Amino acid sequence: VISxxxxxxxMKKILNILTLAxxxxxxxxxxxxxxPAIENNLGLDYMYNNAGYAxxxxxxxxxxIPCSSFPFSEVGTDDAVSNDPxxxxxxxxxxxxTSDNNPTERWRDxxxxxxxxxxxxxxxxxxxxxxxxxxxxxxxxREMGEAYGMRAMFMYYxxxxxxxxxxxxxxxxxxxxxxAEDVNSEFNVPRNTFAECMKAIYDDCxxxxxxxPTNYADIxxxxxxxxxxxxxxxxxxxxxFGSIFNGRMxxxxxxxxxxxxALLAASPAFQASGAKWEDAANYAxxxxxxxxxxxGMDKNGWTWYGNTNEIDGLSNGACPKEVLWRxxxxxxxxxxxxxxxxxxxxxxxxxxxxxxxxAFPDKNGYPITVSTIYSDTxxxxxxxxxxxxxxxxxxxKVGVNNTAxxxxxxxxxxxxxxxxxxxxINHFSGSSTRTxxxxxxxxxxxxxxxxxxxxxxxxxxxRIRFTxxxxxxxxxxxxxxGPTGNGGHGYSAYDIIAALHNRAGVGNGYLExxxxxxxxxxxxxxxxxxxxxSFEGFRFWDLRRWNAPLTExxxxxxxxxxxxxxxxxxxxxxxxxxxxxxGPIPYSEVLKFNQLQQNKGWELK
Numbered sequence: 001v002i003s004x005x006x007x008x009x010x011m012k013k014i015l016n017i018l019t020l021a022x023x024x025x026x027x028x029x030x031x032x033x034x035x036p037a038i039e040n041n042l043g044l045d046y047m048y049n050n051a052g053y054a055x056x057x058x059x060x061x062x063x064x065i066p067c068s069s070f071p072f073s074e075v076g077t078d079d080a081v082s083n084d085p086x087x088x089x090x091x092x093x094x095x096x097x098t099s100d101n102n103p104t105e106r107w108r109d110x111x112x113x114x115x116x117x118x119x120x121x122x123x124x125x126x127x128x129x130x131x132x133x134x135x136x137x138x139x140x141x142r143e144m145g146e147a148y149g150m151r152a153m154f155m156y157y158x159x160x161x162x163x164x165x166x167x168x169x170x171x172x173x174x175x176x177x178x179x180a181e182d183v184n185s186e187f188n189v190p191r192n193t194f195a196e197c198m199k200a201i202y203d204d205c206x207x208x209x210x211x212x213p214t215n216y217a218d219i220x221x222x223x224x225x226x227x228x229x230x231x232x233x234x235x236x237x238x239x240x241f242g243s244i245f246n247g248r249m250x251x252x253x254x255x256x257x258x259x260x261x262a263l264l265a266a267s268p269a270f271q272a273s274g275a276k277w278e279d280a281a282n283y284a285x286x287x288x289x290x291x292x293x294x295x296g297m298d299k300n301g302w303t304w305y306g307n308t309n310e311i312d313g314l315s316n317g318a319c320p321k322e323v324l325w326r327x328x329x330x331x332x333x334x335x336x337x338x339x340x341x342x343x344x345x346x347x348x349x350x351x352x353x354x355x356x357x358x359a360f361p362d363k364n365g366y367p368i369t370v371s372t373i374y375s376d377t378x379x380x381x382x383x384x385x386x387x388x389x390x391x392x393x394x395x396x397k398v399g400v401n402n403t404a405x406x407x408x409x410x411x412x413x414x415x416x417x418x419x420x421x422x423x424x425i426n427h428f429s430g431s432s433t434r435t436x437x438x439x440x441x442x443x444x445x446x447x448x449x450x451x452x453x454x455x456x457x458x459x460x461x462x463r464i465r466f467t468x469x470x471x472x473x474x475x476x477x478x479x480x481x482g483p484t485g486n487g488g489h490g491y492s493a494y495d496i497i498a499a500l501h502n503r504a505g506v507g508n509g510y511l512e513x514x515x516x517x518x519x520x521x522x523x524x525x526x527x528x529x530x531x532x533x534s535f536e537g538f539r540f541w542d543l544r545r546w547n548a549p550l551t552e553x554x555x556x557x558x559x560x561x562x563x564x565x566x567x568x569x570x571x572x573x574x575x576x577x578x579x580x581x582x583g584p585i586p587y588s589e590v591l592k593f594n595q596l597q598q599n600k601g602w603e604l605k
Contacts, residue, residue, distance in 0.1 A: 047123045051139070054127045057120045058143060061150050062248075064113040066106055066157045067463040068327050070442070073104070073540035078355040078552040079530070081434050081572050083348060089540075095575030099584035099602045104540070106161040107174075107586050110154040114177060117151045122180035134232050138240040145211030149249040149257070151178075152204035155197055156261040160541055163194050163270060164582025164599035171272045172597060173197030188593040191585075194273045198265050205258045214251040214290065218242045246317030252290065253325045256464045259283040263472045266479070267545035269581055278487065280476035285489040287324070287469045294470075294491045294499045298322040301467055302504050302532065303389060305442045311458050324469070327461040335459065336447040339439045341405045342422040342431045344398060345449035350535070351435040352391045354555035354568055359530050360387040364507035367527075379557075379566055385505045386531055392438035394559050400448045400455075407436045408559035425558055434571050435556030441535050468538075470496050471529045475522075483514070483521040493521060500528055550576035577601060 047054040074080040076089035084090070088103035121144060129139035158174045165171055172191040178200075181187070192200075218238045219225065225237050262283045265275030288296070300307055301322035310320050311329070319326050340346025362371040363382050373382045380393050392398055394407045411424035420427040425436040448455040477485065478493035486492045494515050501508050514520040526546070530539060543550055554572040559565070579601025590596050 044119060044123060048126050049128050051127055051129050054120065054123065055143070057116055057123075058147055058150075061113040061116040061120070061147075061154075064109040064116075065153070065463070066110065067461075067537075069461055070535065071103075071537050072350055072535065073537055074535055075350065077539045077543060077550070078353060078554060078574070079534060079539050080353055080356065080439075081351050081554050083351060083430055083432065083434050085430070087349075090572075093572065093574050093576070097576075097580060098587070099590070099598070100587035102584060102586065104161055104583050105586055106157050107589060110158045110161075111174075111177075113154045114151055115181060117147045117154070118178060118180045121147050132236065134229075135236050135239055138229060138232065138236070141211040142213075142240055142245075145208045145251075146249040148204045149208035149212065149254040152201045152208065152254065152261070153249075153257050155201050155204070156257055156264070159194065159197055159201075159261070159270075160264055160545075161583045162585055162599070163197070165272075166597040167600050167603070169600075170597075171195075171270065172599075175596075176200050188595045190595045191597055194265070194270060195275075198261065198273060198275065201261045202258065205254050208249070208254045209251050212249070212251040212254065213241045216241055216243055216245040216248070216250055243316060243318070246319075247326075247328075252287065253464065255283070255287045256324055256469060259287055259469055259472050263476055264545055266476060268547045269545045277476045277479040278481075281473055281480050281487055281489075284469050284473035284476060285487070288466070288473060288491075289489070291466065293489070294495050296321075296466075297470065297499050297503065298466065299503050301465065302386060302500075304462065304465065305459075306389075306444065308444065308446060308457070311460065314458075314460070322467065323462045323465055325463040327463060329458050329460040331456045331458055333447045333449060333454070333456045336443050336449060339443055340447075340449055341392065341398060341433075341438050342428070343405065344403060345451065348423075348431060348433055348438055350439045351433045351556075352437045352439060353435050353571065354437075354557045355552060356530075356534070357387065357391060357437065357557070359527055360384040361506065361510065361527075363505075365501055365510040367510065370510075376566060377564070384531075388440075390439075390441040390531070390534060392440045394436065394561075396440070398438075398440070398445065400446055405438065406561075407433055407438070408561040410560055410562055425556060433556075435554070436559060437557070439535065462536075465533075465536075467500070467532050470500070471525065471532065474525050475529070478518060478521050478525060482518050483516065493525060497521075497524060497528055500532060544581045547581055550574060550580065 047057065072080070073089050075082045075087055076093045082090045092103060124140060124144050124147070127140070129136040129143070155174070163171070163173050171194040173194040174191055174197060175189045176192045176197060219234055222234055225232055225234070229237060259280065262275065262280035264270060265273050266277045266280045298321040304320065304322045307320070314320065314329055336346060338347050338349045341348050358368060361367050361384050362374045363384060364371075364373070366372070368374040375381065380387070387393070388396060392405050396405055397403065398405050405423050406421055407423055407425055409425050411421045411427070413419040413421045422428060423432060423438075425433055444457045444459065446455070447457050474493040474496040477487060481487050481492070483494045484492045494511065497511055498508050501511065511524065514524065526542070529542060551574045553570060553574065556569045556571045558567045558569045560567070579599070582599045584602035585596055585598050590598050
């Protein structure tokens with residue numbers, strides 16, 4: 001029995017040779033690749049009598065999961081800038097995004113992941129999974145179900161990063177590959193249509209759902225065993241589908257990725273595929289109905305990163321209520337080291353913009369552009385509580401000692417008022433904030449970076465949060481049935497936004513005023529998504545699937561505490577072209593394979 005934790009470690013040791021071989025197979029069509037033949041290669045047939053080796057092949061796909069960490073791609077949007085001039089997203093926002101300089105590229109890892117999945121599926125039927133024949137059959141089902149789910153996931157990420165229109169106006173996806181490849185395979189093949197790729201996702205999801213349990217859990221009686229496995233004992237079932245496998249692909253995760261893919265396809269940038277908003281809403285509802293719909297929303301989900309007792313208590317791959325799928329938990333201070341203000345020994349790398357700060361409504365839910373209680377002279381008063389939870393504002397308290405962080409332009413060093421402090425806007429190039437704000441979201445305030453008392457705390461990356469699925473549903477339901485329509489699901493887009501506001505302590509005055517206006521509800525839903533999923537890698541992709549402008553100038557706030565003035569300042573321009581709503585096929589791949597059509601606009605870039 002190999003759990004998710006053990007699988008990832010074990011397969012790294014098992015497949016050093018196989019990794020090189022498969023990577024070569026995936027990206028070359030040279031017939032003489034193995035001339036002279038590679039020695040000491042166990043070969044794929046070794047899988048048949050070694051289940052651990054077989055799992056290593058599948059485990060290699062697991063290591064390529066794109067959502068295993070946060071890329072902080074917000075630096076390439078209107079939500080943030082970086083004080084690091086070498087930051088890749090800062091560079092592409094400044095105009096250096098090309099098909100051979102693409103930090104958003106997912107082609108290699110996701111295509112390699114699919115290659116491993118296909119190799120695994122080609123052999124899985126013949127693997128000796130266990131001496132116990134009943135358990136062996138269940139192991140085969142589960143492992144193959146995981147593989148189909150992984151292949152659907154990789155296809156989703158490929159479409160998100162590389163789907164787009166060719167020069168002839170065809171909406172394309174990527175080549176669909178479902179068979180194991182070898183040196184004799186034809187690699188120079190054209191891209192399938194986007195719609196064909198979506199069908200491939202749905203087909204793989206269906207296969208996976210027929211084989212996987214919704215969740216991995218230990219059962220206590222034979223009566224709980226699914227009908228197709230009647231005859232198995234409780235012990236046999238738990239051996240294969242028990243809680244030890246938490247963290248591996250299950251039915252709920254597959255359903256969530258189906259929801260994500262459906263939303264992508266229905267979005268304005270990809271609607272030419274023929275996808276429907278109703279499908280996206282229905283697929284999201286299937287995920288949400290399993291937790292009771294709106295009533296199952298985690299009341300503390302908006303501060304998942306700071307729920308310290310909850311985080312510290314997580315074990316055995318289990319997820320908190322807010323999280324559907326997560327990465328491994330580890331003790332570190334990486335996010336704090338990179339993003340605490342410099343006076344607390346951090347690098348202050350990610351600086352939220354004034355644009356992002358302006359997205360937070362007043363405490364009654366009204367945008368600050370129409371609020372009657374917002375004031376430019378006291379801009380942080382009477383605001384959505386999420387603002388001070390997600391952003392370090394001037395004077396905000398940070399860290400284990402609740403240190404006040406002064407970002408104002410005239411801030412002086414606390415020990416020598418003839419010198420500027422470290423935290424003020426633009427006080428020190430490459431370390432101080434460029435916008436007047438520091439990041440608070442994701443960071444544990446009980447981390448200490450002081451050199452003589454450095455501490456670490458537990459962190460994890462949620463791969464899928466239920467809040468994302470709630471927002472998926474709200475967006476799709478509003479488009480399909482309007483703000484208060486529910487398509488028979490018992491909750492509407494309006495209900496979702498009201499629940500999100502209620503848990504964060506935001507009033508619903510504005511929501512009530514627009515609940516019959518589909519267009520205004522759309523903007524509100526998008527704004528809620530911007531806030532709730534901030535700095536988790538969504539904004540960059542959302543703007544592009546909405547065909548929304550990418551060129552909004554990043555702004556900051558210069559505060560003069562002596563005169564008590566707040567002056568918006570330009571920080572960074574954005575140099576994006578219209579064709580960049582769709583990412584490129586890697587230049588190296590187009591050079592190798594002349595059947596690969598490049599997305600329009602990227603042909604010579």
